[in-house]
Amino acid sequence: xxxxxxxxxxxxxxxxxxxxxxxxxDGLSSRTLAEIARLELSRNYLEPGQVSExxxxxxxxxxxxxxxxxxxxxxxxxxxxxCGDPQEARELLGxxxxxxxxxxxxxxxxxxxxxxxx
Numbered sequence: 006x007x008x009x010x011x012x013x014x015x016x017x018x019x020x021x022x023x024x025x026x027x028x029x030x031d032g033l034s035s036r037t038l039a040e041i042a043r044l045e046l047s048r049n050y051l052e053p054g055q056v057s058e059x060x061x062x063x064x065x066x067x068x069x070x071x072x073x074x075x076x077x078x079x080x081x082x083x084x085x086x087x088c089g090d091p092q093e094a095r096e097l098l099g100x101x102x103x104x105x106x107x108x109x110x111x112x113x114x115x116x117x118x119x120x121x122x123x
Contacts, residue, residue, distance in 0.1 A: 030057045032116045037109040044104055056101050059094035060116070066091035067120050 028042050045051040098117050102110045 028054050028057050030060050030116070032119075033112050037105075037112045040105055040109045041101065041113075044101065048104070051101070055097070058089070059097045059101075060120075062089045062091055062094040063098060063117070064120055066094075 028038060028045075030038060030041075033041075041056050042053070045053050045055060095117075098113065102113050102117070105113060
């Protein structure tokens with residue numbers, strides 16, 4: 006059996022890129038994740054990993070206690086500069102949902118709907 010070269014690692018498969026943003030979104034099928042990845046590469050208003058980041062930011066926002074949300078609102082734009090704007094993340098998720106195929110849009114809508122209900 007041939008030996009592999011020293012320092013040579015096999016190519017990774019899946020949604021995690023060692024030197025790039027994560028594109029994995031828990032609760033979505035691999036087909037939908039692939040469609041989102043293609044969409045992120047084909048649209049000029051998206052960057053790779055931006056949808057998963059929007060889901061993460063929105064999930065973090067809706068799970069905050071009400072008092073923490075009030076304090077974040079008082080901090081204003083300085084807080085949004087470092088951590089991102091959850092309202093913009095939610096709007097992006099709506100825009101992406103409209104651009105996906107019906108099946109993928111249904112999956113993403115279901116995921117976001119569960120978060121909205123929290």
